[in-house]
Amino acid sequence: xxxxxxxxxxxxxxxxxxxxxxxxxxxxxxxxxxxxxxxxxxxxxxxxxxxxxxxxxxxxxxxxxxxxxxxxxxxxxxxxxxxxxxxxxxxxxxxxxxxxxxxxxxxxxxxxxxxxxxxxxxxxxxxxxxxxxxxxxxxxxx
Numbered sequence: 001x002x003x004x005x006x007x008x009x010x011x012x013x014x015x016x017x018x019x020x021x022x023x024x025x026x027x028x029x030x031x032x033x034x035x036x037x038x039x040x041x042x043x044x045x046x047x048x049x050x051x052x053x054x055x056x057x058x059x060x061x062x063x064x065x066x067x068x069x070x071x072x073x074x075x076x077x078x079x080x081x082x083x084x085x086x087x088x089x090x091x092x093x094x095x096x097x098x099x100x101x102x103x104x105x106x107x108x109x110x111x112x113x114x115x116x117x118x119x120x121x122x123x124x125x126x127x128x129x130x131x132x133x134x135x136x137x138x139x140x141x142x
Contacts, residue, residue: 074100
């Protein structure tokens with residue numbers, strides 16, 4: 001078998017729209033990470049950015065099960081002594097409605113330059129409005 005290599009500029013990259021309202025956080029993030037990596041394509045290469053663009057709307061209405069609203073913690077260190085900041089899922093959603101979803105997707109992507117570049121291809125919006133109508137994104141069911 002011959003290995004097929006496709007240049008990143010020659011790759012066909014589509015736009016997809018995911019509505020996250022009342023959908024589990026992990027399932028939305030897993031589907032988005034899969035599409036961002038391009039693992040569903042026959043030309044998938046682990047060291048290239050071949051994935052699609054993802055637009056996620058209604059991120060503020062994402063669902064979590066059990067007691068994760070108050071029990072799931074996000075940690076951030078300021079860099080100063082004693083500078084550990086901790087937020088619950090509710091507080092994070094109230095302050096930055098798109099951040100829990102972005103952090104979940106970021107954790108599912110490769111670490112390093114490639115993962116950071118893939119993360120720029122996901123656009124997360126708190127409400128149902130988004131400025132990507134011109135790209136004509138296809139609805140993607142989770």
